[in-house]
Amino acid sequence: MLLDARGVTKAFGSFKAVDAASVTLEQGDILGLIGPNGAGKSTFFNCLTGDLALTSGQVLFEDHDITELLPEARARLGLARTFQVPQTFEGMTVLENVMIGAFLRTPHRAEAEARARSVLERVGMMRLADAPARSLGTPGRKRLEIARALATEPKVLLLDEAMAGLTQREVQLAIDLVRDIHRSGITLVIVEHIMEVIMSLASRVMVFHQGKEIARGSPREVTSDPAVIAAYLGTRAAKAAAGHTPIELMGGPAT
Amino acid sequence: MRRTLWLLIALALVVAYPLVFTTPFQQRLGALVLLYAIAASAWNIVGGYAGQISVGHVVFFGSGAYAAMGAYAHFALSPLIGIPAGIVFAVLIAAVIGGPTLRLSGHYFSMATIAVAELARLIVTNTEYLGAAVGLSGPTVPRNVFDMSFISALPYYYLFLAILIITLGITWWMTSSRMGFYLRAIKDSERAARSLGAPASRTKLYAYMLSAGLTSVAGALYAMIFGFVDPESGLGILISVKILIMAALGGAGLLFGPFVGAAILVPLEEISNSLLGGKGAGLTFVVYGAIIVLIARFQPGGILALINRLWAKRRAKPTEESISKEASHAS
Numbered sequence: 001m002l003l004d005a006r007g008v009t010k011a012f013g014s015f016k017a018v019d020a021a022s023v024t025l026e027q028g029d030i031l032g033l034i035g036p037n038g039a040g041k042s043t044f045f046n047c048l049t050g051d052l053a054l055t056s057g058q059v060l061f062e063d064h065d066i067t068e069l070l071p072e073a074r075a076r077l078g079l080a081r082t083f084q085v086p087q088t089f090e091g092m093t094v095l096e097n098v099m100i101g102a103f104l105r106t107p108h109r110a111e112a113e114a115r116a117r118s119v120l121e122r123v124g125m126m127r128l129a130d131a132p133a134r135s136l137g138t139p140g141r142k143r144l145e146i147a148r149a150l151a152t153e154p155k156v157l158l159l160d161e162a163m164a165g166l167t168q169r170e171v172q173l174a175i176d177l178v179r180d181i182h183r184s185g186i187t188l189v190i191v192e193h194i195m196e197v198i199m200s201l202a203s204r205v206m207v208f209h210q211g212k213e214i215a216r217g218s219p220r221e222v223t224s225d226p227a228v229i230a231a232y233l234g235t236r237a238a239k240a241a242a243g244h245t246p247i248e249l250m251g252g253p254a255t
Numbered sequence: 256m257r258r259t260l261w262l263l264i265a266l267a268l269v270v271a272y273p274l275v276f277t278t279p280f281q282q283r284l285g286a287l288v289l290l291y292a293i294a295a296s297a298w299n300i301v302g303g304y305a306g307q308i309s310v311g312h313v314v315f316f317g318s319g320a321y322a323a324m325g326a327y328a329h330f331a332l333s334p335l336i337g338i339p340a341g342i343v344f345a346v347l348i349a350a351v352i353g354g355p356t357l358r359l360s361g362h363y364f365s366m367a368t369i370a371v372a373e374l375a376r377l378i379v380t381n382t383e384y385l386g387a388a389v390g391l392s393g394p395t396v397p398r399n400v401f402d403m404s405f406i407s408a409l410p411y412y413y414l415f416l417a418i419l420i421i422t423l424g425i426t427w428w429m430t431s432s433r434m435g436f437y438l439r440a441i442k443d444s445e446r447a448a449r450s451l452g453a454p455a456s457r458t459k460l461y462a463y464m465l466s467a468g469l470t471s472v473a474g475a476l477y478a479m480i481f482g483f484v485d486p487e488s489g490l491g492i493l494i495s496v497k498i499l500i501m502a503a504l505g506g507a508g509l510l511f512g513p514f515v516g517a518a519i520l521v522p523l524e525e526i527s528n529s530l531l532g533g534k535g536a537g538l539t540f541v542v543y544g545a546i547i548v549l550i551a552r553f554q555p556g557g558i559l560a561l562i563n564r565l566w567a568k569r570r571a572k573p574t575e576e577s578i579s580k581e582a583s584h585a586s
Binding site: 100148 | 431432433436437439440442443444446447448449450451452453454455508
């Protein structure tokens with residue numbers, strides 16, 4: 001088992017943002033975390049990456065307890081992430097941004113640069129290597145986040161709404177990129193609002209509502225789960241919606 | 256190539272300066288510019304590259320100054336012997352106070368460093384061994400050349416130049432290493448840097464210790480050229496402020512920024528002091544305040560960043576369009 005989170009609870013004061021959530025991740029999975037706004041999926045995500053300290057629970061990575069490890073130590077073990085709001089290193093070029101990731105596996109500048117260039121090649125940003133990162137727009141920044149994370153040579157990549165704010169076409173390109181990453185043998189966890197993305201990528205889905213896991217299963221199972229529909233639309237709407245294709249109601253494509 | 260050429264020209268000008276401007280005032284002015292350039296360049300490592308605005312660097316400056324004068328006053332040794340002692344002391348202080356304070360972010364870090372600096376000044380003012388409020392003096396009549404007590408500013412000038420070059424060399428070496436990359440990343444987003452495996456706390460602490468050691472050398476040199484140190488000249492908070500403003504004015508986070516800042520501010524201060532005499536001292540600080548406001552409002556990157564930007568303006572910026580085109584090629 002690659003990643004194993006057991007009874008993860010994160011409380012802010014008396015408010016439990018995540019309440020006893022557990023998840024396991026096998027090599028080759030693409031796990032989707034979904035849920036309405038404020039459901040706790042980002043908090044759970046940040047507990048996995050070490051950005052937030054757990055109130056209780058345990059996180060294991062390749063059977064090692066990493067609950068107490070700092071984010072940088074988790075990165076070293078092979079856990080990489082992107083940020084919902086891109087945390088671009090504004091003062092650097094695109095290439096240098098990626099080199100920061102590459103430096104995790106080599107202390108040598110030339111080597112880091114070579115690795116960063118090959119990652120840029122892979123994500124299709126080679127031509128922008130020497131551009132200042134601050135000149136990138138949202139799609140470029142989102143892609144750069146992924147490139148930087150890939151440069152750390154992760155085993156697990158956690159994408160936090162990597163496609164929010166992209167146009168339909170850009171989302172399609174990003175999905176292709178994620179598929180390509182998955183094919184290269186990296187296990188993925190994606191937090192996403194866009195149902196289309198979850199439906200086309202995730203092998204398993206976990207649904208959060210008010211800090212608790214309310215459903216899990218394949219994307220199709222989960223989207224037809226009455227509890228999930230109720231969480232998104234309210235119980236009354238869920239009853240009224242009986243008979244409609246649920247995914248349609250949740251903003252997905254009418255397939 | 257072109258950059259190397261410009262550097263050589265600049266170096267030649269700096270080397271030739273005291274031979275062209277030969278009055279004692281001009282030579283001394285040159286030496287002071289170099290001295291402050293060393294201090295500001297040392298500050299730049301942690302304040303500029305790592306973005307940790309220390310206002311307490313005078314503690315390290317004072318370590319060097321007191322170590323140099325102490326070596327003479329207590330052990331009748333050359334003040335030069337005080338330099339390594341000052342470095343060791345400054346680095347130790349940095350390690351001790353850096354641990355807890357570097358966790359603080361932004362203004363809180365700055366305020367903590369001010370507190371440490373004031374504390375150090377008060378302790379020293381009340382410590383008889385360090386001369387209390389009177390301070391320590393260097394050799395009035397030099398026994399030999401190692402007492403570093405010269406009437407002419409010329410020997411100081413070239414000594415300071417050599418040390419400035421070493422300081423800039425170390426800075427350059429650091430910025431082109433992994434540590435320098437990590438520092439710049441931490442400055443922009445510590446959280447992202449950590450997520451990519453940069454050990455943020457340790458990297459900041461190392462930078463702080465390196466900066467402290469180099470700052471203490473500047474302090475030792477300062478005590479040598481003035482021949483004494485007291486709590487005000489060695490540990491006064493305004494020295495920290497001066498160093499910080501020089502780096503910020505010239506361009507914090509740029510290799511030659513602090514030197515440019517020192518070359519502008521030191522003459523300004525010396526000339527206003529000599530024109531206005533005792534009355535001018537207050538005016539200098541008014542000028543500093545005005546400079547802080549102007550930099551913060553109009554040119555946060557400093558003068559050198561402005562020049563670099565004008566220089567690079569010809570280059571076309573990549574547009575949103577070219578990025579999505581790029582992206583579509585990729586898939």
